[in-house]
Amino acid sequence: MANLKEIRNRIGSVSSTMQITSAMKMVSAAKLKKAQDSIIAMRPYSIKLTELIQSLTSSNILEVDNILSTKREIKKILIVAITSNRGLCGAFNSNIIKKVQFLINDEFKSNKVSLVTIGKKGTEFFTKKNLVYSSHDKIYDDLNYKNVSEITKTIIDSFIDGSFDKVMIVYNQFKNAATQIIKSEQFLPIENQTSDQNPEINNYIYEPSEELVLNELIPKSLKIQLLKSIKDSIASEHGARMTAMHKATDNATELRDQLKLSYNKARQAAITNEILEIVGGAEALKG
Numbered sequence: 641m642a643n644l645k646e647i648r649n650r651i652g653s654v655s656s657t658m659q660i661t662s663a664m665k666m667v668s669a670a671k672l673k674k675a676q677d678s679i680i681a682m683r684p685y686s687i688k689l690t691e692l693i694q695s696l697t698s699s700n701i702l703e704v705d706n707i708l709s710t711k712r713e714i715k716k717i718l719i720v721a722i723t724s725n726r727g728l729c730g731a732f733n734s735n736i737i738k739k740v741q742f743l744i745n746d747e748f749k750s751n752k753v754s755l756v757t758i759g760k761k762g763t764e765f766f767t768k769k770n771l772v773y774s775s776h777d778k779i780y781d782d783l784n785y786k787n788v789s790e791i792t793k794t795i796i797d798s799f800i801d802g803s804f805d806k807v808m809i810v811y812n813q814f815k816n817a818a819t820q821i822i823k824s825e826q827f828l829p830i831e832n833q834t835s836d837q838n839p840e841i842n843n844y845i846y847e848p849s850e851e852l853v854l855n856e857l858i859p860k861s862l863k864i865q866l867l868k869s870i871k872d873s874i875a876s877e878h879g880a881r882m883t884a885m886h887k888a889t890d891n892a893t894e895l896r897d898q899l900k901l902s903y904n905k906a907r908q909a910a911i912t913n914e915i916l917e918i919v920g921g922a923e924a925l926k927g
Contacts, residue, residue: 644910647903651896658892664728665885672817672878679814679871686868693830693854693861707800708858709830716752718773718795718804719743720827720866721766722811722873723759725780729881732812732820733761739810739822740766754804756795758870773798783874785867792863799828811869812876818883820876827865830858 721740723733740762744753754773757763763775776791798804807828812820846853 644903644906647899647906651899651903654892654896654899658889658896661885661888661892665882665889668878668882668885672875672882675871675875675878676814679868679875682864682868682871686864689857689861689864693857708796708828708862711829712805714751714805716754716804716806717748718754718756718798718807720756720758720795720807720809720811720869721762722809722869723757723762724873724877725760725777727761728884729877730884732877732880733759735820735822736762736810736812737765739824743808743810743824744771756791758791759873779870780874783870785863788867788870789863792859792866795827795866796859796862804828809866809869811873812880813872814875814879817879820880823869823872825865825869827862830861 719740721736723736727733740755753771755766755771757766757772757775758777758779760777763772763777766772774794779787779791795807799807806826809823809825809827811823813823815821
């Protein structure tokens with residue numbers, strides 16, 4: 641009977657866990673819908689703005705004045721690693737950490753690398769390795785254009801004053817609820833795009849001048865790019881957590897069914913033994 645009590649306690653524990661994972665799945669699904677709508681609405685604007693900036697910076701007239709598109713000898717690199725503040729989302733955070741470690745140990749092994757971390761999971765991991773230049777974990781508490789602009793301004797100032805020669809962003813790009821694509825994009829210097837690559841850029845007319853438009857749009861483009869990356873990461877996080885909790889619920893259901901089967905077998909065996917003992921005692925009395 642002690643074995644039956646142990647199995648019964650395990651069934652109760654698994655059932656409670658299953659209720660929690662099922663509730664987390666539904667919460668993540670509700671949050672995912674909002675985050676998905678937000679990033680899908682923002683993505684076309686961000687892409688077109690980036691194309692416009694690339695077309696402007698490809699102009700020979702602006703080559704001298706535009707410091708944010710000037711390529712320097714790469715010695716010091718800044719990586720913006722975007723993770724989440726919470727776990728229970730499968731390999732969502734570990735994939736970003738592995739990608740950043742690959743960049744540090746392989747692609748940029750001959751350079752000095754520092755990190756700007758967005759998300760507690762990345763901050764906790766890379767702080768132990770003394771790689772964190774600055775962390776912005778509280779951005780998720782109030783994500784808006786203004787707060788992202790402050791982070792972007794800090795990164796731009798660090799690039800302009802020569803603290804870093806190249807800036808990369810590593811994040812999870814949202815594709816669907818079950819799929820997140822690890823992206824590693826160059827943030828600074830801005831990559832140029834020639835008119836041969838995109839003939840449409842010659843169709844723009846700039847007023848009052850290309851220089852003024854460029855000075856206004858470049859900082860805004862970088863802020864939008866970082867905001868888009870964070871929103872992509874948020875949508876990916878909810879999708880990854882929903883998928884993880886769905887699998888956890890399925891596994892808990894399967895384990896609960898197995899435990900119930902084991903419990904019923906053990907209970908039947910105990911009842912059978914009791915019946916045999918009763919019958920055996922009755923036969924002994926008759927004898």
